[in-house]
Amino acid sequence: MAALRDADFAALQILLKAPSKDAVRQLCQECFSSPPAALGPLAQRACPGLAVSAEEAEQLVTALHNLTRHVVYRGLTSAEDILCLFPEDFHQNLKNLLTKIILENISAWRNEAQASQISLPRLVDMDWRVDIKTSSDSIVRMAVPTCLLQLKIQEDAALCGNNPVVSALTVELSKETLDTMLEGLGRIRDQLSAVANK
Amino acid sequence: MGLLNFTRDPVPEAVSGDMHNLNQLSAQQFSALTELLFRFLTEPKEVERFLTQLSDFATMNKISLGPLKNIVKSILLVPNGALKRNLSSEQVRADFIALGLSEEKASYFAEQWKVNSPTLTRLAVGQTLMINQLIDMEWKFGVTAGSSELEKVGSIFLQLKLVIKKGSQLENVYVELTLPQFYSFLHEMERVKTSLESFS
Numbered sequence: 500m501a502a503l504r505d506a507d508f509a510a511l512q513i514l515l516k517a518p519s520k521d522a523v524r525q526l527c528q529e530c531f532s533s534p535p536a537a538l539g540p541l542a543q544r545a546c547p548g549l550a551v552s553a554e555e556a557e558q559l560v561t562a563l564h565n566l567t568r569h570v571v572y573r574g575l576t577s578a579e580d581i582l583c584l585f586p587e588d589f590h591q592n593l594k595n596l597l598t599k600i601i602l603e604n605i606s607a608w609r610n611e612a613q614a615s616q617i618s619l620p621r622l623v624d625m626d627w628r629v630d631i632k633t634s635s636d637s638i639v640r641m642a643v644p645t646c647l648l649q650l651k652i653q654e655d656a657a658l659c660g661n662n663p664v665v666s667a668l669t670v671e672l673s674k675e676t677l678d679t680m681l682e683g684l685g686r687i688r689d690q691l692s693a694v695a696n697k
Numbered sequence: 698m699g700l701l702n703f704t705r706d707p708v709p710e711a712v713s714g715d716m717h718n719l720n721q722l723s724a725q726q727f728s729a730l731t732e733l734l735f736r737f738l739t740e741p742k743e744v745e746r747f748l749t750q751l752s753d754f755a756t757m758n759k760i761s762l763g764p765l766k767n768i769v770k771s772i773l774l775v776p777n778g779a780l781k782r783n784l785s786s787e788q789v790r791a792d793f794i795a796l797g798l799s800e801e802k803a804s805y806f807a808e809q810w811k812v813n814s815p816t817l818t819r820l821a822v823g824q825t826l827m828i829n830q831l832i833d834m835e836w837k838f839g840v841t842a843g844s845s846e847l848e849k850v851g852s853i854f855l856q857l858k859l860v861i862k863k864g865s866q867l868e869n870v871y872v873e874l875t876l877p878q879f880y881s882f883l884h885e886m887e888r889v890k891t892s893l894e895s896f897s
Contacts, residue, residue: 572848612846619856619873625882629892635825639782643822644896646889648831652872668870670861671827674893680834681890684883687836687855691876694853 503569507562508586514559514593516549527600530563531571531608538564570601571608578602617655623665624651646672701795702788703778708796715771716797718764726758727802734769735813738776739820771796776810780821786811832867833860855879 517523526545533541542557549556566584575581581598625648632643647669654664672680701708719727733754737747751769755762775796779789790807794800838855852875859870874882 568846572846574847574849609847612844613850613852616841616844616846616850618854619871622872622874622878622882625885627885627889629889629896631896632825637781637821637824638818641783641822641825642896643825644893645827646893647828648889650870650872652870668829668861670829670831670859672831672889673827674890674897676831677886677890677893680831681883681886683834683836684879684886687838687879688883691838691853691879 503562503565503584505586506558507565508589510555510558510562511566511597512590512593513549513551513555514563514597515590516551518548520596522548523596524600524603526560527563527567527597528604530560531567531604532611533560533564535564566597567601567604567608570605571612574609576602576605620652620654622650623653625649644674646674646677648672701792702784703775703782703792708774709771711767712771712774713797715768716793718768719772719802720797720799722758724801724805728805730754730769731806731809734772734776735809738773739813739816741820772806775806776817779810780814780817783818786814827862830862831859832862834858835860 514523514526517526529541530538538560539557542560543553545560546553546556549559551559569584570581573580575584578598581601582594585594585597627649628647630645630647632641632645634640648671649667649669651665651667654666722730733747733750736750737743740746751765752762754760755765775789775792778784779792784792786807789810790803793803793806798806835858836856838853841850841852841854843850855874855876855878857872857874859872861868861870
């Protein structure tokens with residue numbers, strides 16, 4: 500997490516050349532959501548709209564990315580905290596506009612950051628079916644209920660970018676296995692309640 | 698020989714000879730042998746132990762091991778077929794008599810069959826094909842304190858490790874769930890349990 504430098508704030512002033520407040524808003528959102536590697540192309544797209552050189556566009560986009568990410572990282576929620584980040588001589592109106600835009604987006608951005616956190620593969624969906632086994636090579640006639648559980652698991656979002664890989668795993672559980680599993684899940688629930696009640 | 702309950706295939710010729718030899722055993726010897734056989738049937742993995750006990754039986758009763766093994770092979774045909782076809786003890790008794798075993802010994806074996814059949818049935822059901830059987834589940838849950846994007850997080854995560862039998866190998870599957878997902882999962886599993894119970 501790069502700390503905000505004077506050069507960043509200098510670059511931010513390029514926003515004064517933006518055609519509208521909405522354009523600034525749009526750029527802020529794009530800069531936050533973009534991973535560092537995609538900032539170059541983003542700068543190229545922003546160039547024409549701002550009538551600046553490619554180099555200046557890149558500095559701006561990087562500065563905006565750092566600013567928005569920094570606010571989300573530190574969990575700043577009040578206008579004062581955000582205003583404090585800017586240097587004394589920063590353009591007053593631009594500072595207020597940026598603070599306003601950031602406050603508007605802060606909770607959506609926080610959710611986005613949490614959703615794209617690294618994690619083990621995540622459960623995205625779950626389906627089940629109960630079958631009755633009526634016959635097999637070891638017993639010609641029987642009536643044994645069994646459960647088929649299908650888990651849809653998504654690989655780590657950070658690794659897959661825009662194409663998350665979702666795999667489906669189908670598992671069979673006998674009644675005994677299910678009972679044991681429920682016992683385990685019950686214990687988890689009890690421990691969670693204990694933690695919540697502390 | 699009339700129609701047998703335990704099999705539709707023709708019985709090997711050696712069987713009637715083996716039954717005749719069995720009839721020569723005393724009641725006590727037959728009872729000991731039967732006990733041995735059922736112990737093996739209820740614990741089919743204990744092959745070594747079974748063979749040792751068989752060999753001890755042969756020595757103690759002054760019978761040659763070779764012929765004894767053949768006799769055992771013949772006897773086992775009946776309980777194996779009976780298990781597959783859910784036969785009653787009367788049917789087992791009738792089959793042994795039809796094969797040439799004395800009424801007394803056939804009744805005794807059928808009685809032992811009745812006693813052991815719940816265990817044996819459970820074993821056979823357990824051997825039935827299961828696809829990707831869930832063997833074990835381990836879990837841990839904790840709190841995410843922070844990340845590279847968020848200095849302070851404080852959200853609860855739950856991680857499950859499912860051990861699954863794929864063919865003859867075990868595979869570990871790791872899954873992470875959020876808290877709402879966990880409660881939803883628990884709820885669904887309880888519905889499954891109710892469904893399974895209504896069919897038992």
